[in-house]
Amino acid sequence: QCSPLNGFQRLKATQLMYLSYQREEYPMEVEECARRCAISFDCRAFHYNWQSHGCQLLRFTQHSPHTQLQRNVHCDLYQKKGYVRNCIMGDGSDYRGTQSVTEKKKICQQWRLKFPHDHRFALLPQNGLEENYCRNPDKDKQGPWCYTTDPAIRYQSCGIKKCENAVCMTCNGEDYRGFVDHTESGTECQRWDLQHPHRHPFVPNKYPDKDLADNYCRNPDNSERPWCYTMDPAKEREYCHIRKCTEKRRQLSSTTSCFRMKGEDYRGEVNVTSTGIPCQRWDSQIPHRHHYLPQKYECKDLRENYCRNPDGSEAPWCFTTFPNTRRAYCFQIKRCADNVEAEDCYRGNGEDYIGTVSKTRKGITCQRWNEQYPHKPQVFPTMFPTVHLEENYCRNPDNDSHGPWCYTMNHNIPFDYCAIELCAGETKPSIFLNPEEVVFDQCGKRDDRMQVLAPITGGRAR
């Protein structure tokens, strides 16, 4: 059930450039391309072009001299794990990294040399004995080693850590970004970017913050520990064995009267849902059975029956004490204010503002009015010669009722209001009423003949 892709680390939308290197591309499926590379000692990586379905085998990796990574949206770079991982799996005989000092900081001897230490290892493509890099050609249980340049010390282990020990995990391992790719029973993990042998919802593109890379163990769903889907069709998913960090986790700044982002650090004592239902205690299984036991989620502060967010939901939530409502959000808790401090004030709508504030209420730098990037302005200096559209200062050329604004340097946010507030004593004009002259366009129409659904009793009737 092995996938040849499992032996490779993928860099999305990336191409590896090598001086004067031009090799042909052959059309084939990505797994076939991986299989060909895997069995060739000469091949260290490959490009896969998703547009042309072309496969290009490479004899170098990003750590080879004279190479450079470049962005290419059509192409992914797959590199053999042994060449890019800085930890080892098993005895590390597939380690092909570039560490060249031993655990006691002795410099390694070049494998091609017989001095200061003579040896009988031949330089073969399959044993990877190049330069003076740590290697394990004899499958030593201590892992990769080398002859040293110190005549008094013939050889020494390089002390390269096993992947399961190289990176430890805190809390429930939601932030684990290490390279373990086998479960605790030793089963190989399925790549997150593949849907076989197990179909699953954790498509890497949908979870950009979860680092669902290759087939490494991760915890994208706030389980107890990192896990993966396995290559065994009979075993959907399994936990991985990863060392727990002994040092205390850095305490993130928690909030008690409001919540930030998704409220994972909210530590207040609100214990009813936004609709007024009292919360169930986290240490109780009544009325709702659940696996969020306080002792298993020590960093989540599952105290009493307080609203918390142990699973990365949209906001703090709790199981409710109503048997028919399993869980509900505590959306009534306010979000913490996240605007930067206002640096100036304006009068009216700020149409006469000529100050020099040049950042938005979120602290993003404004784009210059005469620039075309990142946003192509539809308001520019020559259009409003009297408004002083200078530099990247906040202005209000269109008399926006919400105050001075600017185009922003964030390509996702075309424009935003500025870190300026209404001057003290200024009031906005009150709303007015003129309903008789209202004219609407084509929107807001519906077919009321299909309004009523029959009560749904099993079947889905109209």
Next chain:
Amino acid sequence: IVGGRPGNSPWTVSIRNREGVHFCGGSLVKEQWVISTRQCFSSCEADLSGYAVWLGTLYKNPAPDDPDKQAIPIIKIICGPSESQLVMLKLERPATLNRRVALICLPPERFIVPVNTECEIAGWGDTRGTGDDNVLNVAKLPIMSNQECNISLRGHLKESELCTSPLFVSVGACEGDFGGPLACLTHNCWVLEGVITPSRVCARKDRPSTFIRVSLYVDWINKVMKLS
């Protein structure tokens, strides 16, 4: 929706997280734009890849082969003026308008809905046992003047909010409805006059319900659609 009944609100959309679970409502104001509330989203710069809006279905969990359902990924979130608590969501592609999916009109700028105008709220949220939690529910609510509402709310009402009158029975928005529309029929057109915001309780019969007054932010909404 508490005290509502299954109904048709073709501009009401369901906002789904990466697991496909409904968490808030919204209103379709242009083929590629939805309005909802800030409280439903983690940040004004949130990466919403994997989030989507579902339109055209009356069911909270429609069958995978439901021919009416349109699921369209969200590609952008833009926060409204700070006090507005509004957000606009840009969709990856335009929604296809049909008998199940329609746009709702925006009100004229600074328009005040006349008192007693009959309006509707809609959503897939909690019904508190008053209806079927698995379908879109709709409830009718009459507009109340801000002056009268402010007396009832002891001066806590803002000009940027609008109210509906309390009824003799509990009717109102509940968990899962936030971000959805308060739609009012004006001159034979359904107009998005309010956006449902989280409150401490669901539908109390002795208190008015409050909504974000959309007419104050129409200029911002149009500007976002023009500049984005």
